Amino acid sequence: DAGVIQSPRHEVTEMGQEVTLRCKPISGHNSLFWYRQTMMRGLELLIYFNNNVPIDDSGMPEDRFSAKMPNASFSTLKIQPSEPRDSAVYFCASSFRGIDGKLFFGSGTQLSVL
Amino acid sequence: KQEVTQIPAALSVPEGENLVLNCSFTDSAIYNLQWFRQDPGKGLTSLLLIQSSQREQTSGRLNASLDKSSGRSTLYIAASQPGDSATYLCALRSNQAGTALIFGKGTTLSVSS
Numbered sequence: 001d002a003g004v005i006q007s008p009r010h011e012v013t014e015m016g017q018e019v020t021l022r023c024k025p026i027s028g029h030n031s032l033f034w035y036r037q038t039m040m041r042g043l044e045l046l047i048y049f050n051n052n053v054p055i056d057d058s059g060m061p062e063d064r065f066s067a068k069m070p071n072a073s074f075s076t077l078k079i080q081p082s083e084p085r086d087s088a089v090y091f092c093a094s095s096f097r098g099i100d101g102k103l104f105f106g107s108g109t110q111l112s113v114l
Numbered sequence: 115k116q117e118v119t120q121i122p123a124a125l126s127v128p129e130g131e132n133l134v135l136n137c138s139f140t141d142s143a144i145y146n147l148q149w150f151r152q153d154p155g156k157g158l159t160s161l162l163l164i165q166s167s168q169r170e171q172t173s174g175r176l177n178a179s180l181d182k183s184s185g186r187s188t189l190y191i192a193a194s195q196p197g198d199s200a201t202y203l204c205a206l207r208s209n210q211a212g213t214a215l216i217f218g219k220g221t222t223l224s225v226s227s
Binding site: 004042043044045048056058059091093099100101102103104105106107108 | 145146148150155156157158159160163203205207214215217218219220
């Protein structure tokens with residue numbers, strides 16, 4: 001198995017632009033998580049999907065952030081408009097047993113908003 | 115509010131040494147706890163998962179323990195190797211915290227040859 005696949009690996013954009021991050025979970029996993037990692041705040045959960053349905057989006061910072069999971073093999077995290085304070089590493093993770101099981105992380109997307 | 119603390123933030127040891135990484139939490143009402151490894155520029159790799167009813171888990175040279183009453187978990191690494199150099203994070207799911215795994219800031223380990 002190729003593991004959790006994220007794209008792009010790096011994204012540099014200007015303030016105000018739309019940014020779309022992509023994630024392909026491990027085949028057969030029924031849960032998908034989006035995390036953000038910064039030096040100051042560490043790892044924070046943004047949103048959690050179970051069977052393609054958003055279960056907990058309480059970590060989504062504000063209306064500029066949105067996430068979708070149109071099918072079991074694909075999810076997107078969109079920021080519109082982007083701001084410099086959104087600069088961080090964004091991780092996608094999947095799990096076979098939802099919140100009870102081990103999480104498998106992708107390699108992350110390093111986002112820089114200038 | 116549940117808080118997870120890992121001290122020290124960084125640790126350097128010579129190859130071959132046995133070592134213990136610490137994780138403390140403020141609320142003992144946890145569902146499970148995981149230890150992760152993160153290499154620079156990479157994602158996290160789950161090392162061990164301990165359910166609240168368990169006291170420890172072992173995988174190879176790694177042993178993780180959980181003491182809910184004292185609010186502590188430890189990750190023991192036996193016979194450390196340079197390849198063990200990475201950041202180690204603990205994360206727990208609290209009974210009251212819903213779905214979010216609460217992460218510590220991690221301990222960055224450097225093993226010199």
